[in-house]
Amino acid sequence: MRDVAIIGVKTTKFGEMWDRSFRDIVVEAGVGALEDAMVYGESIDSIFVGNMSGGQFVEQEHIGALIADYSGLAGELHVPSTRVEAACASGGLALRQGILAVASGHNDIVVAAGVEKMTDVSSSSASTALAAAADREWEGMMGATFPGLYAMIARLHMHRYGTTSEQLAQVAVKNHENGSMNPIAQYRSKISVEQVLKSVMVADPLHIFDCSPITDGAAAVVLAPADVAHEYTDTPIYVKATAQASDTIALHDRRDLTTLDATVSAANRAYDMAGVGPKDIDVVEVHDCFTIAEICAIEDLGFAEKGQGGKFTEEGQTAIGGSIPINTSGGLKACGHPVGATGVKQAAEIVTQLRGEAGKRQVDGAEIGMTHNVGGSGATALVHILSRDR
């Protein structure tokens, strides 16, 4: 297998974009990433697009072809384009498919993109579309919602480890603080623990401010063989590991509700592949679709002991300047969570950090970064490790 580098990145503004179309925002991300990499269309060997529910959100399927077309790469060049779906991990999976295509030697220059346009439908329709990522027959039909599933994880975590609502709220407060420094973030306002605790209860013990929002957005990265990456950019960022793991789709079938075994498995594979451990990671983007998800991720990725994620957050260790800055972009919570785009946006943020281009939210001297993208309540997990050094 060949080494792979990321040579260009671009994330669109995240938020409610009623004046923009689905194809509009993907093309903005794709073209932006190509400009960043100084790559022209003729060089592109293939496209992978992460998208969860185009059919339900914008009544558009056949998204691979649509995006190749509107990027100007379908007619004449006929660049192959593949849509990849793994619920909220669709973006991370598109990235992985792109990396594998380059690593295998089958492709040289590959665009991995992710996109979701979620605000064109009512919020209850959006929730229904999202709920399809759980077990429709044995969770959804019983009245389960995604906040409800994560609320049950939170309840048991609190019961077993003494995690508090305040600690959960601190995840949101920290991510909003980071988001306030990110020009593309959906929410750029800071919030307080009190505001989180006073916000409307969605699924006890999770308040609305414990939940990531409904968001429109797209992101893209350009991948190249590491051997030629310097021909395109002075700051290639190298892919040290790509790992994916599955778990039961229904939360109730898990070995332990408070541990996402797919995350643990993907993280272990990624650490092995990169030859590093949790202590070597300088900056991480984790899948904080709900505040409890970040607490679990801190533990499952090995940054804190099982059960200590809440305390770890309370101590400020996950803030910029802490021992392991988590979600410098603002995370899914403040940056926004356009489900199919999230995994690619995470990689774009880590690349920006490793290049030293993150401005006010820059983590000093960041050399090795990680992304962690989850589908459903943990049935799919993707972990990538990126590095400034090859």
Place this chain on the structure above:
Amino acid sequence: MSVPRFWRQQVQRYNLIGTHCESCNEYYYPPRNTCPFCRRGGELEPYKFKGDGEIVSYTIIHTAAEGFEHQTPYVLGIVKLDEGPRLTSQIVAEIDEVDIGTRVRPVFRKLGESGENGMIYYGTKFTPV
């Protein structure tokens, strides 16, 4: 939310019928066609659960899924049946009657309906013993 037409055909939903693997002695609900432990080596037989169990975790849903709006707030739980398997179900109870570890038994209830004139569908909920 549309309800698949096969819903009423599935007796397992009303009767808590799952499967038991004769090879490894594990019980499954919802029923499975392949034993996750023995895989192709498993020998699965239908099994009717006694229905007694306990609450592993729960939440009170305030913002409902589509089709469940009229029921809020409702208690949703993960129940561990005494034979081992766990399932997601609504808990019919006052909120202060529910806790982690609470013993429950099954009750047959309406789960919802698809639209105003749509099909009503039923299933198993649980209630504190």
